[in-house]
Every structure is written in structure tokens, then in C-alpha cells.
Amino acid sequence: MKNLESNPENDISTEGKIKNAARTVFHKKGFAAARTRDIAEEAGINLALLNYYFRSKEKLFNIVMLETFQNFFASIATVFNDSDSSLEGKIEKFASDYIDLLFQEPEIPLFIMSEIRNNPVELMKRIDLKGAVFNSVFFKQYIERVKEGKIKELHFLHFMMNFMGLIAFPFIAKPLLKELSGSNEEQFNEIVAERKTLIPVWMKAILTS
Amino acid sequence: MKNLESNPENDISTEGKIKNAARTVFHKKGFAAARTRDIAEEAGINLALLNYYFRSKEKLFNIVMLETFQNFFASIATVFNDSDSSLEGKIEKFASDYIDLLFQEPEIPLFIMSEIRNNPVELMKRIDLKGAVFNSVFFKQYIERVKEGKIKELHFLHFMMNFMGLIAFPFIAKPLLKELSGSNEEQFNEIVAERKTLIPVWMKAILTS
DNA sequence: GTCTATAACGTGATAGAC
DNA sequence: GTCTATCACGTTATAGAC
Numbered sequence: 376m377k378n379l380e381s382n383p384e385n386d387i388s389t390e391g392k393i394k395n396a397a398r399t400v401f402h403k404k405g406f407a408a409a410r411t412r413d414i415a416e417e418a419g420i421n422l423a424l425l426n427y428y429f430r431s432k433e434k435l436f437n438i439v440m441l442e443t444f445q446n447f448f449a450s451i452a453t454v455f456n457d458s459d460s461s462l463e464g465k466i467e468k469f470a471s472d473y474i475d476l477l478f479q480e481p482e483i484p485l486f487i488m489s490e491i492r493n494n495p496v497e498l499m500k501r502i503d504l505k506g507a508v509f510n511s512v513f514f515k516q517y518i519e520r521v522k523e524g525k526i527k528e529l530h531f532l533h534f535m536m537n538f539m540g541l542i543a544f545p546f547i548a549k550p551l552l553k554e555l556s557g558s559n560e561e562q563f564n565e566i567v568a569e570r571k572t573l574i575p576v577w578m579k580a581i582l583t584s
Numbered sequence: 585m586k587n588l589e590s591n592p593e594n595d596i597s598t599e600g601k602i603k604n605a606a607r608t609v610f611h612k613k614g615f616a617a618a619r620t621r622d623i624a625e626e627a628g629i630n631l632a633l634l635n636y637y638f639r640s641k642e643k644l645f646n647i648v649m650l651e652t653f654q655n656f657f658a659s660i661a662t663v664f665n666d667s668d669s670s671l672e673g674k675i676e677k678f679a680s681d682y683i684d685l686l687f688q689e690p691e692i693p694l695f696i697m698s699e700i701r702n703n704p705v706e707l708m709k710r711i712d713l714k715g716a717v718f719n720s721v722f723f724k725q726y727i728e729r730v731k732e733g734k735i736k737e738l739h740f741l742h743f744m745m746n747f748m749g750l751i752a753f754p755f756i757a758k759p760l761l762k763e764l765s766g767s768n769e770e771q772f773n774e775i776v777a778e779r780k781t782l783i784p785v786w787m788k789a790i791l792t793s
Numbered sequence: 794g795t796c797t798a799t800a801a802c803g804t805g806a807t808a809g810a811c
Numbered sequence: 812g813t814c815t816a817t818c819a820c821g822t823t824a825t826a827g828a829c
Contacts, residue, residue, distance in 0.1 A: 403701075404616075404702065405614070405616065405617075405698070406617075407613075407614065407616035407617035408614075408615075408616035408617075408702060482701075485698065485701060487760070488694055488756050488757055488760070489614070489694065489698050491759045491760060492612075492691075492694060492759065493613065493617060499759070499760075499763045504760075504763050504764045505763065505764060505765070505766045508764050508765070509766075530775055530778075531765070532761065532765045532767065532772075532775050533775065533778070533779070533782065535761065535764065535765065536750075536753060536754050536757075536761060537750060537786070539753065539757065539761075540749040540750055540752075540753030540754070540757075541745075541746060541749055541750075543749075543753070543757075544745060544748065544749030544752070544753050544756075545745050545749070547697050547753075547756060548697055548745075548748065548749075548752075550700045550701065550708070551696070551697070551700060551708075551713075552741065552745060552748075554708045554713050554714065555713045555714060555717050555744065556714070556717070556740070556741040556744070557714045557718075558741065563741075566741050566742065569739075569742070570742070570745075573742065576793055577746070577789075577790045577793060579793070580786075580789040580790055580792075580793035581786045581789055581790070583789075584785055584786060584788070584789035
């Protein structure tokens with residue numbers, strides 16, 4: 376699974392530096408709390424240049440947000456449509472790859488959920504999530520498994536809530552969960568890493584319970 | 585389980601009206617995106633009164649945030665420390681009660697996670713989450729069950745991630761999940777309501793898999 | 794206590810020199 | 812293209828009348 380970002384860090388153009396900085400700051404603080412001055416500083420350039428290249432904070436944000444969103448779901452689609460693997464294989468691969476990905480960019484789930492809250496419609500119009508799900512090989516295999524009676528009849532939405540939640544929730548609730556468990560960064564990450572192999576086992580247990 | 589809020593809606597004092605309005609607006613938009621004008625309007629009072637009573641936006645926010653946070657976890661502690669019920673009974677009761685609670689205030693999980701991100705330490709210092717967890721009857725029963733060999737040996741943090749995630753994630757990711765599944769509000773809520781009884785079954789499956 | 798009017802401030806955006 | 816300086820605006824906060 377490739378990196379979530381299309382602009383690698385070795386993008387040394389000014390425009391690229393600004394976009395990378397914007398991504399960092401927006402992901403960490405969200406649109407409303409992020410200041411263009413923060414972004415300029417992070418990029419090591421002057422505030423005026425930001426507007427020179429991107430016209431406005433909002434335009435810059437829309438670019439970053441759309442890219443993040445697209446990359447986030449493109450990486451889902453890849454695994455979901457691999458035609459060589461079984462349903463179980465896809466579950467294993469997805470859990471493992473996605474948790475690795477989230478270790479690299481842990482703020483993304485909370486960022487996406489927060490920003491969608493403030494902009495429920497606009498963004499998702501541009502990506503056909505529904506189609507991507509229901510036309511995926513993964514979905515067809517799921518339905519097939521249910522028909523065969525190999526797994527319990529369970530609304531696919533439940534499945535997605537469970538699967539995505541088990542993967543993403545530790546990253547969304549990390550500060551809380553660390554505090555609540557008294558873990559330090561290292562211990563916490565170790566536990567989360569274990570989930571790469573545990574989640575597929577649990578999903579199977581859920582689907583056959 | 586009591587309502588999350590300590591200031592009921594029949595609080596007709598001006599101070600109470602402002603606080604209730606602030607809670608509504610902050611929960612929906614977060615600190616940075618919320619405007620004091622929005623809060624004043626929501627409360628049906630003048631902007632100047634907000635500062636008269638609470639001095640500043642930040643002070644008002646801190647009050648609301650602390651209250652939300654305390655109430656949120658007070659309602660956890662209640663179920664977790666009921667000494668009359670078994671571990672399984674607590675899981676059932678908690679899942680059911682908490683999902684009902686979140687139907688009343690669906691923005692709270694995302695609100696809490698978002699605001700903790702911007703203020704990781706301050707807030708949680710004031711509540712001994714760690715102690716509340718490890719001293720709870722629930723935790724002791726969990727450890728006991730593991731010792732008995734009745735459930736799998738699984739780090740309690742995994743258990744909490746799974747349990748909390750299964751309950752809260754649908755509310756955190758609601759706009760996304762609705763879009764992705766093509767559900768309308770009613771259909772979505774129906775599915776989530778089913779989880780009140782499904783989650784205990786799944787937790788059991790996870791713990792014995 | 795509650796209001797109107799306004800001050801003070803922070804932030805996004807631009808003008809203009811280089 | 813890049814910078815410094817500054818403007819323009821929205822929002823928080825306060826002064827002062829009632």
C-alpha cells in the first residue's frame with residue numbers, strides 16, 4: 376500500500392513545500408484552528424507566498440482535504456478489489472496494511488471525521504463511496520459467503536462499522552485510551568500493532584458467532 | 585443512566601441559558617469554529633451578556649468541556665461499578681444504555697476526541713481516568729474471568745478499544761458511514777440501535793475466540 | 794442585569810519594493 | 812518569486828447608558 380500522500384517530502388518546489396506544510400497543520404489542528412501563519416512557518420516561507428500560490432486558506436484547504444480523502448479511500452479500494460484473494464485474505468491484508476498506514480499518519484481518521492462534520496455534503500459528492508463499496512470484489516465475496524451460510528447473516532453496514540471501528544478507533548481515541556490505560560507511547564503502539572493480526576481473528580469470530 | 589448534562593433544559597436563568605447554548609454550539613462545531621455570536625443567538629441573549637457572566641469564550645468553553653467530560657465518564661463509572669451484576673451483565677447494560685445516551689447526544693464522542701487533540705493534557709489531569717478504570721468492579725471481574733480461563737487472555741486495553749470502538753465509532757463516523765452505505769437517517773439509526781444487543785454477543789465471541 | 798455601540802485584537806489577504 | 816509592511820475584516824471583549 377502506497378503512502379497516503381501524493382506529494383512526497385522530497386518535493387522541493389515552493390508550492391509543494393506549502394502544500395506539505397498545509398497538510399501537516401490541517402491534519403493536526405483542523406481547518407478552523409489552523410492559521411495560515413502556522414502553515415507558512417511550517418513551510419519555511421512567508422505568509423504572502425501562501426496566498427500567491429493558493430489564493431486563499433480555503434482553496435488551499437480544499438486541495439489538501441480532497442487529496443487526503445481520495446488517497447485515504449483509494450488505498451481502501453485497492454485491497455477491496457484485489458481479485459486474487461479470498462474474503463478472509465482481504466480482511467487480513469487490509470487490517471495489517473491499514474494499521475501500518477495509520478502509524479505513519481495517525482491524525483487522518485480524526486481529521487477526516489472532524490472536517491466532514493463541518494462540511495457534510497460538498498466533499499463526499501466528489502467521490503462515489505457508495506459505488507466503490509457495492510461494486511467491490513470484497514462486497515460481492517461478502518454476500519457470497521452469507522449465501523453459502525459460511526458466515527452469519529449480518530448487515531454489511533454492521534460489518535463495516537465493526538471492521539473500520541476496530542482499526543481506526545485506537546487512533547481516534549488515542550490520548551484518551553493512553554490516559555485511561557496508563558500506557559506510554561511505546562506501550563500503546565505495541566498494543567495497537569498487535570491488532571494487525573488480532574482484528575482478522577475477531578472479525579471471523581464476529582462473523583461466525 | 586441519567587442524562588449527560590447537569591444543566592437541564594428547564595434551567596431558565598440567564599447563566600444557565602448561556603451555558604446550555606454554549607454546550608450545543610461547542611459540541612456541534614468545536615471550540616475553534618464556534619463563535620460567541622452563535623452562542624448568544626442560540627441562547628436568545630445579547631453577546632455582551634456572555635462576557636458578563638463568563639468573562640471569555642475560553643472560560644466558558646472550559647466549563648462546558650469539563651462538565652461534558654465528567655458527565656461522560658461518570659455515566660461509565662456507574663455501570664462499571666454496579667456490584668450486583670456479572671461481567672456479562674455489565675457489558676449488556678453498558679452497551680444498551682450508552683447507545684441510548686449517544687442517540688440523545690450523538691456529537692459527544694467526536695467532540696471529546698477532537699478537543700482532547702487540541703488540549704491533550706490539561707483536561708485529563710482533572711479526572712483520574714486510570715484509577716477509575718483499574719479500581720472498578722468491572723476491571724476486577726474481567727481479570728477474574730481471565731484467571732478462571734473463562735475468557736481469552738487479552739490485554740484490557742484491547743478490550744476497551746474494542747468495546748468503546750464498537751459503541752462509539754458509528755456516531756463518530758456517521759456521515760461517512762451513511763454515505764458509504766447509502767442509508768438515510770432512519771435506516772442508519774435502526775442499524776445502530778440493533779447494536780445494543782449485538783455488541784454484547786460480539787464481545788463474547790471476541791473474548792472466547 | 795441587559796442592552797447598544799465601539800474598542801481591541803487576531804487573522805486572512807494584498808500592495809508594492811526588490 | 813519572494814519578501815516587508817499594511818490593510819481589511821470578522822470576532823472577542825468592554826464601556827457606558829438604561
